[in-house]
Amino acid sequence: MSRRVPSTPRPAPAPRLRTAAEDLGVAPAVLVAKNVSVTYEDGHTALKDLTLDVRPGEVVALLGHSGSGKSTFMKAATGLAPVSATQLTVGGIDLTTASGRTLRTVRSRVGYVFQHFNLVPQLSALTNVLTGGLHDAGALGTAGLFPRAQRERALALLERVGLADKAKQRADSLSGGQQQRVAIARALMQRPQLILADEPVASLDPRLAGSVLSLLRQIAHEDGIPVVVSLHVVELARRYADRFVALDAGRATVRGGADDLTDDAVSSIYGPDMYSEAHHGN
Numbered sequence: 001m002s003r004r005v006p007s008t009p010r011p012a013p014a015p016r017l018r019t020a021a022e023d024l025g026v027a028p029a030v031l032v033a034k035n036v037s038v039t040y041e042d043g044h045t046a047l048k049d050l051t052l053d054v055r056p057g058e059v060v061a062l063l064g065h066s067g068s069g070k071s072t073f074m075k076a077a078t079g080l081a082p083v084s085a086t087q088l089t090v091g092g093i094d095l096t097t098a099s100g101r102t103l104r105t106v107r108s109r110v111g112y113v114f115q116h117f118n119l120v121p122q123l124s125a126l127t128n129v130l131t132g133g134l135h136d137a138g139a140l141g142t143a144g145l146f147p148r149a150q151r152e153r154a155l156a157l158l159e160r161v162g163l164a165d166k167a168k169q170r171a172d173s174l175s176g177g178q179q180q181r182v183a184i185a186r187a188l189m190q191r192p193q194l195i196l197a198d199e200p201v202a203s204l205d206p207r208l209a210g211s212v213l214s215l216l217r218q219i220a221h222e223d224g225i226p227v228v229v230s231l232h233v234v235e236l237a238r239r240y241a242d243r244f245v246a247l248d249a250g251r252a253t254v255r256g257g258a259d260d261l262t263d264d265a266v267s268s269i270y271g272p273d274m275y276s277e278a279h280h281g282n
C-alpha cells in the first residue's frame with residue numbers, strides 16, 4: 001500500500017506558470033496503470049501492484065534503488081514486459097491485450113529517451129531525428145528518402161532543442177548533452193502522446209543534466225506531453241519533476257509532489273546510509 005508523505009512547513013514556492021495540465025483542467029490520463037505487476041520468465045517479480053496515472057503536462061519522476069523496477073515499469077508501458085494488471089492503457093489502448101499492429105501503433109506514439117542516447121553514430125543529427133518519424137514516413141522513409149515536410153519538421157525540432165547548427169554533424173561527433181537533445185528531438189518527431197525517459201541524465205555532468213531535464217520539463221509543460229523520468233539524484237527530481245513515485249522491490253512505497261521530497265522522505269526511500277549519494281549524485 002502506498003503512503004503519502006506528511007507535509008512539513010516549507011517556504012512558499014516561487015510563483016510559476018500554470019502547466020498545460022492545469023489549463024486543461026482535469027485532463028484524462030494518457031497512461032493509466034492499475035495494479036500492474038511484472039513477473040519475468042525466470043519467475044522474478046520486478047513490479048508488484050503498481051498504480052499510477054500520468055496526465056497531460058506533468059513530469060513524474062520514478063525514484064528508488066537500482067533494481068527497484070523503474071525500467072520495468074517503462075517496459076510495461078510499451079508492452080515490452082510480461083504484464084498482469086487490472087488496467088494498463090496508453091492513449092486509451094489496452095496494453096494487456098494489444099499485439100501486432102496495435103502494439104506497434106502504441107509504441108510509435110511513445111517517445112523513449114535512454115541513458116546512452118541510442119543514436120545511430122555514423123548518421124547525422126538530422127537523419128537520427130528523421131528516424132523518429134519512420135512510422136509516418138512510409139516506404140520512402142525506410143529507404144532513407146524522407147519527404148520534404150518530414151525534413152523540415154526534423155530541422156524545426158533540432159532548432160527547438162538548440163541544435164539547428166549541428167544538423168549535418170555526425171551523431172558521434174556531438175557531446176553527450178547534445179546527443180541527448182538529438183534523442184529528445186527524435187522522440188518528438190514521433191508526435192508522442194507520452195515520453196518515457198529512462199535515466200536520461202545518468203551519463204551527463206550536472207550542468208548538462210539540468211539542461212536536458214529542463215528541456216523535458218518544458219516539453220511537458222508547454223506541449224502537454226507528459227514525461228515519466230527515472231532519476232537517481234533526488235535533487236533533480238525536486239527541481240524538475242512535478243511529482244514522484246518511489247519504488248522498492250517493485251512496489252510503490254512513497255509518492256507525492258516534488259515539495260514532499262523532504263529529507264525524511266529521502267531517507268525512507270533510500271535508507272539513511274544511501275541518503276547522501278541519492279541526495280547529491282556522484
Ligand SMILES: Nc1ncnc2c1ncn2[C@@H]1O[C@H](COP(=O)(O)OP(=O)(O)OP(=O)(O)O)[C@@H](O)[C@H]1O
Pocket residue numbers: 040041042044045046064065066067068069070071072073
Ligand atoms: N528480462 C529480465 N528477466 C529477469 N529479471 C529482470 C529482467 N529485467 C530486469 N530484471 C530484474 O528486475 C528487477 C528490476 O529491474 P529494473 O531494470 O526494472 O530496475 P531499475 O529500478 O530500472 O534499476 P536501475 O536503476 O539500475 O536501472 C531487477 O532485479 C532486475 O535484475
